[in-house]
Amino acid sequence: MYEHTLTDGTVWLTRPTAADIDRIVECCQDPDVQRWTTIPVPYRRRHTEEFLDRVVAPGWADNAPVWAIRTAEDGRVEGMVGLHTRGPGTCEIGFWLTPAHRGRGLMSRTINLVCDFGFAADGLGLDRITWRAIVGNKPSAAAVRRNGFHYEGLARSGGLQRGERVDEWVAARLPGDPAEPVDGWPAEAGADGR
Incomplete structure (x- = not known):
């Protein structure tokens, strides 16, 4: 796959490069990024170098793109988003996202751009985009719920974070699902506004 920059004029999604290493390392020191993701802790420069070599480069080659989230075309990294292959037609x-940009709608815009590209015939032509998050990650659940993802359940011990099994919430969006808020999410996932 050739690289695709996605933008709506407010957010720009571009492939992260070696020029972004120091900024990615800085971002990955955030306690919430460490709490809710599977990045190594402590997070060091070599981890970003490995990420670029082992995840980003092969991902773009195999239709599993990873983008840096930026607020200007040539802006610094403010987050990361990726589509990871989970079987034929599914990612x-x-x-x-960095703390300074949370709660401002940037992730919703990002998810919308990525899903549009993922489902488009001239994009990835996906049949399904799934989402999984460690139970308790209400901001992540809220972001996908606002963007048409339907809650599909709880995967008990469904994830692995730094060697320990964790429960995960599971949701998905199909090509015909509108990018609008979805009912049917449990209160513990923040569906009640908490």
Whole structure:
């Protein structure tokens, strides 16, 4: 796959490069990024170098793109989003965002751009985009719920975070699902506004 920059004029999604290493390392020191993702802790420069070599480069080659989230075309990294292959016609979306940009709608815009590209015939032509998050990650649940993802259940011990099994919430969006808030999410996932 050739690289695709996605933008709506407010957010720009571009492939992260070696020029972004120091900024990614800085972002990954955030306690919430460490709490809700599977990144190594402590997080070091070599981890970003490995991420670029072992995840980003092969991902773009195999239709599993990873983008840096930026607020200007040539802006610094403010987060990361990726589509990871989970079988024929299916990818899983994963993302994180810096504290300064949370709660401002940037992730919703990002998810919308990624899903549009993922489902488009001239994009990835996916049949399904899944989402999984460690139970308790209400901000992540809220972001996908606002963007048309339907709650599918609880995967008990469904994830592995730094060697320990964790329960995960599971949701998905199909090509015909509108990018609008979805009912049917449990209160513990923040569906009651908490």
